[in-house]
Amino acid sequence: MLALSTEHLMLVLISTACAVAIGIPLGVLLTRRAALKRPVLALAGILQTVPSLALFGLLIPLPFIGGIGARTAIVALVLYALLPVIRNTVTGIEGVDRSVREAAVAMGMTDRQVLWQVELPLASSVILAGVRVATVISVGVATVAAAIGAGGLGTYIFRGLRMNDNTLILAGALPAAVMALAADWLIGLLESRLAVGRRRGAAHGRMFAKRHATLLVLSAAVLVVVIGGVVAFGVWRGSRSSGSSDGSVEADAPFVIGSKDFTEQIVLGELIAQVLEARGLRVERRFELGGNLCHDALVAGQIDAYPEYSGTSLTAILKHAPLTDPRAVYEQVRREYHDRFNLEVSAPLGFSNDFAILVRGDDARRLNLRTVSDAVPHATRWRAGFGQDFRSRPDGYDGFARAYGIRFSGQPREMDLSLSYRALAAGEVDIIAGNSTDGLIAALDLTQLTDDRRYFPPYEAMIVFRRDRFARVPAAREAIASLGGSLSTEEMRRLNYEVDGKKRAARDVVREWLQSEGKR
Amino acid sequence: MSSHSSDAAVLFRNVTYGVPQLAAPILDNLDLVIRRGETLVLLGESGCGKTTTLKLINRLLLPSEGTITVEGKSTTEWDPIRLRRSTGYVIQDAGLFPHFTVERNVALVPQLEGWPAERVRERVREMLSLVGLEPDSFARRYPHELSGGQRQRVGVARALASDPPLLLLDEPFGALDPLTRSSLQKEFRALQRRLGKTAVFVTHDVREALFVGTRVGLMHAGRLVLLDSPEGFMRADEPHARAYRETLKLGDGDADTGNGDRLSGAAERTE
Numbered sequence: 142m143l144a145l146s147t148e149h150l151m152l153v154l155i156s157t158a159c160a161v162a163i164g165i166p167l168g169v170l171l172t173r174r175a176a177l178k179r180p181v182l183a184l185a186g187i188l189q190t191v192p193s194l195a196l197f198g199l200l201i202p203l204p205f206i207g208g209i210g211a212r213t214a215i216v217a218l219v220l221y222a223l224l225p226v227i228r229n230t231v232t233g234i235e236g237v238d239r240s241v242r243e244a245a246v247a248m249g250m251t252d253r254q255v256l257w258q259v260e261l262p263l264a265s266s267v268i269l270a271g272v273r274v275a276t277v278i279s280v281g282v283a284t285v286a287a288a289i290g291a292g293g294l295g296t297y298i299f300r301g302l303r304m305n306d307n308t309l310i311l312a313g314a315l316p317a318a319v320m321a322l323a324a325d326w327l328i329g330l331l332e333s334r335l336a337v338g339r340r341r342g343a344a345h346g347r348m349f350a351k352r353h354a355t356l357l358v359l360s361a362a363v364l365v366v367v368i369g370g371v372v373a374f375g376v377w378r379g380s381r382s383s384g385s386s387d388g389s390v391e392a393d394a395p396f397v398i399g400s401k402d403f404t405e406q407i408v409l410g411e412l413i414a415q416v417l418e419a420r421g422l423r424v425e426r427r428f429e430l431g432g433n434l435c436h437d438a439l440v441a442g443q444i445d446a447y448p449e450y451s452g453t454s455l456t457a458i459l460k461h462a463p464l465t466d467p468r469a470v471y472e473q474v475r476r477e478y479h480d481r482f483n484l485e486v487s488a489p490l491g492f493s494n495d496f497a498i499l500v501r502g503d504d505a506r507r508l509n510l511r512t513v514s515d516a517v518p519h520a521t522r523w524r525a526g527f528g529q530d531f532r533s534r535p536d537g538y539d540g541f542a543r544a545y546g547i548r549f550s551g552q553p554r555e556m557d558l559s560l561s562y563r564a565l566a567a568g569e570v571d572i573i574a575g576n577s578t579d580g581l582i583a584a585l586d587l588t589q590l591t592d593d594r595r596y597f598p599p600y601e602a603m604i605v606f607r608r609d610r611f612a613r614v615p616a617a618r619e620a621i622a623s624l625g626g627s628l629s630t631e632e633m634r635r636l637n638y639e640v641d642g643k644k645r646a647a648r649d650v651v652r653e654w655l656q657s658e659g660k661r
Numbered sequence: 662m663s664s665h666s667s668d669a670a671v672l673f674r675n676v677t678y679g680v681p682q683l684a685a686p687i688l689d690n691l692d693l694v695i696r697r698g699e700t701l702v703l704l705g706e707s708g709c710g711k712t713t714t715l716k717l718i719n720r721l722l723l724p725s726e727g728t729i730t731v732e733g734k735s736t737t738e739w740d741p742i743r744l745r746r747s748t749g750y751v752i753q754d755a756g757l758f759p760h761f762t763v764e765r766n767v768a769l770v771p772q773l774e775g776w777p778a779e780r781v782r783e784r785v786r787e788m789l790s791l792v793g794l795e796p797d798s799f800a801r802r803y804p805h806e807l808s809g810g811q812r813q814r815v816g817v818a819r820a821l822a823s824d825p826p827l828l829l830l831d832e833p834f835g836a837l838d839p840l841t842r843s844s845l846q847k848e849f850r851a852l853q854r855r856l857g858k859t860a861v862f863v864t865h866d867v868r869e870a871l872f873v874g875t876r877v878g879l880m881h882a883g884r885l886v887l888l889d890s891p892e893g894f895m896r897a898d899e900p901h902a903r904a905y906r907e908t909l910k911l912g913d914g915d916a917d918t919g920n921g922d923r924l925s926g927a928a929e930r931t932e
Binding site for chain 2: 245248249263
């Protein structure tokens, strides 16, 4: 937790420092160039309204500032933090008493002298209030940065949400909240000292104290910027070795393996990583990337391989209508990935992560249910609970109900996917749509009904990788090939359960499995 | 013109000043000679152009037409920083820097000019004494710890600190209560007699104008309608001057008055 908190703090410090370094001079410039003020403030305002995950997603494909990892996160955080800094700089400077400014000019101060000796000192508490807001915003938004592999406390929050583990969510959320409060309090303290120094005053030592306070703020700001710069440089150096969009990576650069942000993906990512390592290749793990970031990152050359599902590729990435024949889906995906993205698709790993219609094991045995068709006559007495995903997808509930002519008692309840498992086991609902490889299926004694009308499109697991990167390293191709057909649905369920149910580390679970399979 | 330009501190020649937003110019074809050592009061209502006239002298504004010559050099030729540092400037609410002590406020221009610290400190004490503030008890205070009158004294001290030959005052006592104003007016007049600076003093208060000015310039709608000594002003036939004199007779016609000694001050000067 300490490591992630430090990571989080670093993200916040670096991005706030950058926002200050950019925002204050920009704000000052706006007070000097009236024509720029409106458009720049409007732009900064618009940037702040872009949802954070969307902004991260938009940045991924951009060269230099984009990609996955801390650098992109910092860019996004800076964009968010800019508005309060710029706006408060402008407001603070414009709020300086007109007569004071006029006197300063009339006394023969140069513009620079007016700025440094009059405007900035008098605006300092307002500017600092902007920095304070920016910092608190950054602490919050930085939790989302975990979705693009930038680490930080969001890692816990996302993991906790995925595993429906409140302790984990709190482990991320509480330190983040404490950090936000602490930052707010500390900067607030500095701010009020500045304001007090000006409003109230003992008769002696004030001149020194005042100079001292202004100096203190300035040097603190400089210090933060310098530290931020050094650390950011380190981060940049660190990520440069893996971040190259043209494929001209040095031969000894590590293979960067990505994964999406759910347990099975992490297990599979670990699997790819370990079979590569077993062949003496260096590997860098970039797991738990949200949404379709994996694909974008792969295309942009930020990662070299990640696990994917044929149905997802077909519908979500290639934007085709769902197909039901696994062979046809796989072949089409393979062909189009090659033509459109110059990416290669491995042989199917052997299992599919399809929608699974699940009932309690008791019911299945008592009523002798094997297929979905077997369940149709009983369904009118059953209550159904479905995840949002299943309710809304084109290959989800509506088509399913039509294909089987199935009706339930009342409208199906829409609930969180992981909650629906527990609701089924507890008898609050009688039928749900889960994922066929979910470890909870075995753990909660649930039975999957066979999709006998083959309504659900296949989601065969496979590995997508960069052709050019792997072509030069035969051992790496071999490693990927060795995984073809190696995992059955039952085995994947078990591995998932080891991680989700028994809370074991994916790394250990995968290592054991590889040893038992004699693959390393 | 060149014959008396040697004793002209400031010279306005056909000066017009306008802004695009207004059809009528704020200042319309002004010709004016400000003599070395005189205290010229510009008197007029709000918006008559008197403050604009002042700001044209230290190049806070540049004229739309015509030239303003300060010490024999057009303001457009002056380096504005140099020009302003050799011109004292006092404004209504003093414009003191709230984050500077009295000492630093007064020391401002000498410090900008790079005077040695010791000389700056001496000068500050000298200036504070000059405006009637005990240096030991005031130097380290902040502006918000002073009364309005004290702040204005500091404003005058700051304007005089680098010993500029020219002093510009924009309604310097306008925001003060009548008693404080009256005593500051007296002190200012005494100070002026002693220092002999060239001063341009803007006010809308006719009593103040007659009391502190060696000459009064009456302005109306961007024009200088009368320029005369206070005695001449009291006799002038010009309708606006007559209107101002009416307010003196009524005694309470001007919301800012209510202090009779300024009338006697004007009378005193006419003796």
